[in-house]
Structure formats: structure tokens, C-alpha cells
Amino acid sequence: MxxxxxxxxxxxxxxxxxxxxxxxxxxxxxxxxxxxxxxxxxxxxxxxxxxxxxxxxxxxxxxxxxxxxxxxxxxxxxxxxxxxxxxxxxxxxxxxxxxxxxxxxxxxxxxxxxxxxxxxxxxxxxxxxxxxxxxxxxxxxxxxxxxxxxxxxxxxxxxxxxxxxxxxxxxxxxxxxxxxxxxxxxxxxxxxxxxxxxxxxxxxxxxxxxxxxxxxxxxxxxxxxxxxxxxxxGLGAAGGIATWTLAGLAVGQLGYLVVSRVASTAPAAAIDDGVSATAVAGIAAYDVAFLIFMLPHSLVTVSLATALFTRLSGQAHDADVDGVRATLSSGLRVVGVFTIFATAAIVVLDLPLTRVVLARATVESADAVSAVVLTMIVGLPAFGAWSMFQRAYYAYEDARSMVPIQVAMAAVVVAGALLSRALLHPSSWVAGAGAAMSVSYLVGAVVAAWRLRRRLGGIDGPRVLQVLARSTLAALVSAGIGGLVLLLLGRGLSTGLMASIIECAVVGTVMGLVYVGALRLLRVRELDSLLLPVLRRLPGRRR
Incomplete structure (x- = not known):
């Protein structure tokens, strides 16, 4: 694996x-x-x-x-x-x-x-x-x-x-x-x-x-x-699974449909308030923010979940409940260790990172996108957990049980996007939709965990929560030191592209080292699952 x-x-x-x-x-x-x-x-x-x-x-x-x-x-x-x-x-x-x-x-x-x-x-x-x-x-x-x-x-x-x-x-x-x-x-x-x-x-x-x-x-x-x-x-049985999967996805896409329409309206609405449309986050800004949000998720969560999915499918087919529980627990813990740090790092480096990605964009555009990144990224750990729970359901070919969860998640996104449009200035509509998206992942992860716990006779919850708690503590320490370093760098650097690159490189490195050190002190062994592939490539570590 x-x-x-x-x-x-x-x-x-x-x-x-x-x-x-x-x-x-x-x-x-x-x-x-x-x-x-x-x-x-x-x-x-x-x-x-x-x-x-x-x-x-x-x-x-x-x-x-x-x-x-x-x-x-x-x-x-x-x-x-x-x-x-x-x-x-x-x-x-x-x-x-x-x-x-x-x-x-x-x-x-x-x-x-x-x-x-x-x-x-x-x-x-x-x-x-x-x-x-x-x-x-x-x-x-x-x-x-x-x-x-x-x-x-x-x-x-x-x-x-x-x-x-x-x-x-x-x-x-x-x-x-x-x-x-x-x-x-x-x-x-x-x-x-x-x-x-x-x-x-x-x-x-x-x-x-x-x-x-x-x-x-x-x-x-x-x-x-x-x-x-x-x-x-044997495809007839699979067709039933597909029907429920489509139902769940259709519900989810209703949420994105509302977000897309709200986001596409925001720039024009801002013009009516005397704000330049290029300074307001629209659907393109939402996509750029989502690209940054997905980067850490894709680096570890997708890779690990895909590798584990084949194992989960085989264990589910063999009615190996203990095996499914152990594999799911391992995935949740390793994904959590990474996504919690990624969240802390991007929160601290939100604006410099956005300026790097939008190298030739205006200052106003970068500010608009960074606000959306911030509201999205806080939901990254919950998104990682929800992704692992989805694989467990799919391993059992049980798309039907996910539909009520997906309905609740879509309702949160729709309500959040519409409330943002009703209560906030147009320049904040997309950021509000990003916050609703983060809340929806938390709702999905919590409900899925509760339902799978009943199905599997537990999901190794105490062990998973212990690892997540220790990782959160390490991330808070890392974020505090990283924020201090960023503040010190900001006093000596400009706000240009090169300054943002330096800030991302220096602060990101410092935060990573502090996080790894804190995890070692807290005896979070799941760190090895992330670092072992790298350590094996170092001189003297090959076997």
C-alpha cells in the first residue's frame, strides 16, 4: 500500500x-x-x-x-x-x-x-x-x-x-x-x-x-x-448502485449550481455599489481558490484513498469487517496528520500563496481570491475524512446510504450561498459560499462516521481522535511560530511576487520542521507513513 x-x-x-x-x-x-x-x-x-x-x-x-x-x-x-x-x-x-x-x-x-x-x-x-x-x-x-x-x-x-x-x-x-x-x-x-x-x-x-x-x-x-x-x-446489480450514486451526485450538484449562479452574479452586483468588477471574486476566483484548496488534498488524500480503495473493496467482498475497520482507521489517521498541517500552513500563508499563484493579477484580484481560499481551506481536514468515508461506502457498493448525507451537505451549501447573497456585500458572496462548503464537509464527515460506526461495530474512534488531537496541537504550535516568522519577514520585504515566494518558502519550511518535531515529541507514529517513502530515498536508508 x-x-x-x-x-x-x-x-x-x-x-x-x-x-x-x-x-x-x-x-x-x-x-x-x-x-x-x-x-x-x-x-x-x-x-x-x-x-x-x-x-x-x-x-x-x-x-x-x-x-x-x-x-x-x-x-x-x-x-x-x-x-x-x-x-x-x-x-x-x-x-x-x-x-x-x-x-x-x-x-x-x-x-x-x-x-x-x-x-x-x-x-x-x-x-x-x-x-x-x-x-x-x-x-x-x-x-x-x-x-x-x-x-x-x-x-x-x-x-x-x-x-x-x-x-x-x-x-x-x-x-x-x-x-x-x-x-x-x-x-x-x-x-x-x-x-x-x-x-x-x-x-x-x-x-x-x-x-x-x-x-x-x-x-x-x-x-x-x-x-x-x-x-x-452481473451488471444489473451494479446498475442499482449506479442509480443511487447518481442520485447523490445530482443532489451535490444542486449545491454547486446555486454557488455558480451566485458567484457569476457577484461582479455585476458589485458594480452597482460602485466597486470595480475586477476587484470582486466571481466564478473564476472560486475556481482558482478551489485549485489551491485541492492541492494538499490531491497530494496525499486522493493518492492514499485510491491505494486503499482496492484493499477496502477486497476486504468488503470477503466480509472482513475487522480488515475494513483497520484500513479505514489507518487512512483517517494518516490523512488527518497531513491535512491538519496543510490547513495551518495555508491559513498562515494565505495571501502570499495566492499572490504567487496569481503572479500577474492585480492586488485587488489577489485579495479577493485569498479571502475565498481562507474560507475553503478550514474545511480541508473534514473533506479528507469525508473522502475516506466515501471509499468505505463504495467498497460495500452501498451508494444508497450516502444519499441522505449528501442531501444534508447540499442543503448546507445552498443555504450558506443564499444567506451570503442576502446578508453580505457582493464582494464577500463567494467567500461566504466557501465557508458553507467547509461546514458541509464537517456535517458529512460527522454523520458518515456515526453511521459507519454502527455498521462496522466501531471505526477505531478513540485512536483516530487521539491522533487528530495531537496533530491539531502540533499544528497550532507550528502556526504560531510560522505567523511570527511571516510578521518578521514582512517588515523587511516588499509585497511583490519575489517577496511572496520567499515568504512561502521560508515560512513553509519553518512550519514543516516545527510540525514534524512536535509530532515526534507527541509520539504520532502516523507521521512515518507520510515520511517513509521520502526517507527510503535518502543515502544510507536503502535496504
Whole structure:
């Protein structure tokens, strides 16, 4: 498990670093706030939202457990072939239909109130929604690879996506200039060439992400052949799981739908109050903040949860309740040790980190995004725990039990976003939605823990809570020292990009060392699960 998690973590780390670079280049091209940035954000997010709604959760819920069992049978590859064929055809048909519905989807997920911005977003959507098919292919092939014990390619493929997009956005800047020189902030100023180049760069990246998995399949011994017919394949039972998974995801997407509409309205509403739209967080700012929020989650939580999921599925299939409980406990403790520190570090370095990511953005844009990052990041530990609990439910192919939890989480997000719009200034609407998102993860984690505790006869709660409490104490000490160092550095540095980079590097290093030292003193052994892959690479530590 550690080897698989380390391999995935390295791929995810590279991919996420490249993802940050991609975001920086994109912001340099079109800005972090403003009409064009928000129009592209809505359009380019649609394939992700649609994929999660129509395929992503279904694949997580049914594919790995089904494939793990299939490869234990003689006719396992035939079953996998039928499943892949069905998936490819369904993805293709769905993508065509949804691409034709681009104008409807843009009106559904945004409320710009500006015809030029609506038209630009719709044009972007025609280019971007086809990404849905290739996201689905990537997920299908990647989950088959994971079930075969080949974890690396699935986690490394997004790096290719980011590289292609970075090159494409770089070409955009080389041809048309950055947002400051080209004047692309306003939607009405865009030309067909600018629209095609920017959107094509994003879509080509997703295509590359899927295609690079094909050679890895052959190396893993998977030789796909299109096969039709599902009778007797056992997929009927999986269909019931998929139905409940879709129900839960649909509920969750209702929450994002409300957030998207509130966020897309904020800049225009702020103008009515005499505030510049580029100084107000909109949907593009929400996406940048979410990118920063997801970075630590992807580095450890996704990698570890993916590596553990195959084990959980096998233990659940074998009715090994003790094994499921032990695996879940291990995942919760290791994820908690990391996410608690990541939360403390990003809270302290919120503004400098945001300024680094938005290297060419205005001071006002960076301030607007940093406020959203802050409200999101406080929910990171709960998000990590909720992700682990989801894997436990999926291992038992029990998507139905999660639906009430997801309804409660979506209700919190919707209520929070609407209350923010009713009570706060438009410049704080997106930050309020981020806070609601954090509360929803806490609600989800607490309720899921309570229900799984009853199902599994406990989740090793006292041990998990003890580790989390000690980690929180270590993080508070680390944050206090880190904040002091940041204050001292701020007296001698400017507020420019280089100063922010120095602050992130110095304070981040100090906080990391203090945290590790405090965990050692508090005897938090889960730290070894995070550091062992690194320690093994040091001279003299190889065995």
C-alpha cells in the first residue's frame, strides 16, 4: 500500500504543481477576475461538473469493486471488455447531446446578465464540453489499471494534460499578449481566433490525458476488445448502485449550481455599489481558490484513498469487517496528520500563496481570491475524512446510504450561498459560499462516521481522535511560530511576487520542521507513513 501510495503521490504532486503553473499561465492570459475569466471558468468547468454528475461517481462506486471481482474469474477480461464498451458508447452519446445543449447549460450555471458575456461563455462551452468524453475514457481506463495494481499511470496522466494546456496558454500569450496588453478582460473584445486557441488548448490537454493511458493498459496485461451484450454479466446489480450514486451526485450538484449562479452574479452586483468588477471574486476566483484548496488534498488524500480503495473493496467482498475497520482507521489517521498541517500552513500563508499563484493579477484580484481560499481551506481536514468515508461506502457498493448525507451537505451549501447573497456585500458572496462548503464537509464527515460506526461495530474512534488531537496541537504550535516568522519577514520585504515566494518558502519550511518535531515529541507514529517513502530515498536508508 505504501509503495502504491508513494508512486501515486509523486505523480499527483507533479500534476498538481503543473496544475498551479497552468493556473498561473491562464491568469496571465485572461486574468483572475472579470468578464472573460468568468465566462471561460463556467464553460471549462461544465465538462468536469457533467462528468462528476453522469459518470465519475458511478465509476468510483461500481467499477473498481466489479473489476476486482472480475479478474478473480476466468472470464474476467470479457466482463471488463463489455463494461468498457458500454461506457465508451454511453459517454459518446451523452457528450454529443450535452454539447448541443451548451446554451442551455450556460444559462443554467450562470447569471451574468450581460449578452456579450453569455455569448462568449456559450462559444467556449461548444469547445469545452467534448472534454466530457475524454474525462470518462481517462477514468474508465485508469480505474481498470488501478484494479490491476498499476496505480502510477492514472496519477501521472494529468501531468500531460497540464503540460499541453500550459503550452497552449503560452502560445495564446505569445500571439495575443497577456490580459494587460490584449485587453481581453471584457467579453465583447474577444475574436474567434482568441476563443478557439484558448478553449482548444484546454480540450487538447484532456484528450492527451486519456490517450497516454492506452500503452499502460497493454503493459498491465489488459487487451481490450469491443464486446456487446450484458446479459449474465452481473451488471444489473451494479446498475442499482449506479442509480443511487447518481442520485447523490445530482443532489451535490444542486449545491454547486446555486454557488455558480451566485458567484457569476457577484461582479455585476458589485458594480452597482460602485466597486470595480475586477476587484470582486466571481466564478473564476472560486475556481482558482478551489485549485489551491485541492492541492494538499490531491497530494496525499486522493493518492492514499485510491491505494486503499482496492484493499477496502477486497476486504468488503470477503466480509472482513475487522480488515475494513483497520484500513479505514489507518487512512483517517494518516490523512488527518497531513491535512491538519496543510490547513495551518495555508491559513498562515494565505495571501502570499495566492499572490504567487496569481503572479500577474492585480492586488485587488489577489485579495479577493485569498479571502475565498481562507474560507475553503478550514474545511480541508473534514473533506479528507469525508473522502475516506466515501471509499468505505463504495467498497460495500452501498451508494444508497450516502444519499441522505449528501442531501444534508447540499442543503448546507445552498443555504450558506443564499444567506451570503442576502446578508453580505457582493464582494464577500463567494467567500461566504466557501465557508458553507467547509461546514458541509464537517456535517458529512460527522454523520458518515456515526453511521459507519454502527455498521462496522466501531471505526477505531478513540485512536483516530487521539491522533487528530495531537496533530491539531502540533499544528497550532507550528502556526504560531510560522505567523511570527511571516510578521518578521514582512517588515523587511516588499509585497511583490519575489517577496511572496520567499515568504512561502521560508515560512513553509519553518512550519514543516516545527510540525514534524512536535509530532515526534507527541509520539504520532502516523507521521512515518507520510515520511517513509521520502526517507527510503535518502543515502544510507536503502535496504
Amino acid at each position: 505504501r509503495r502504491g501510495a508513494a508512486l501515486m503521490a509523486s505523480g499527483t504532486a507533479v500534476s498538481r504543481v503543473l496544475g498551479l503553473l497552468r493556473g498561473m499561465v491562464m491568469v496571465s492570459a485572461i486574468g483572475a477576475t472579470g468578464q472573460a475569466a468568468d465566462a471561460f471558468a463556467v464553460a471549462n468547468k461544465l465538462p468536469n461538473v457533467l462528468y462528476m454528475l453522469l459518470a465519475g461517481g458511478v465509476l468510483n462506486a461500481i467499477l473498481v469493486p466489479q473489476v476486482v471481482r472480475a479478474y478473480k474469474r476466468k472470464a474476467g477480461q470479457e466482463y471488463v471488455d463489455r463494461l468498457l464498451t458500454l461506457g465508451f458508447v454511453a459517454l459518446a452519446a451523452t457528450t454529443v447531446v450535452l454539447t448541443l445543449l451548451a446554451p442551455v447549460l450556460i444559462n443554467l450555471y450562470s447569471n451574468f446578465g450581460n449578452p456579450a458575456q453569455d455569448a462568449l461563455a456559450t462559444t467556449f462551452a461548444y469547445w469545452c464540453i467534448p472534454q466530457l468524453f475524454f474525462y470518462g475514457v481517462y477514468a474508465l481506463l485508469g480505474q481498470v489499471l488501478n484494479a490491476r495494481g498499476s496505480f502510477g499511470p492514472y496519477m501521472w496522466a494529468p501531468a500531460v494534460n497540464n503540460i499541453v494546456a500550459i503550452v497552449g496558454f503560452g502560445v495564446f500569450i505569445a500571439v495575443f499578449g497577456g490580459w494587460e496588453e490584449s485587453g481581453v478582460v471584457e467579453a465583447a473584445s474577444w475574436t474567434p481566433g482568441q476563443t478557439a486557441l484558448l478553449a482548444a488548448a484546454a480540450t487538447l490537454g484532456v484528450i492527451a490525458q486519456a490517450v497516454v493511458l492506452i500503452p499502460a493498459l497493454r503493459r498491465a496485461g489488459v487487451h481490450y476488445r469491443p464486446r456487446w451484450g450484458l446479459r449474465g454479466s
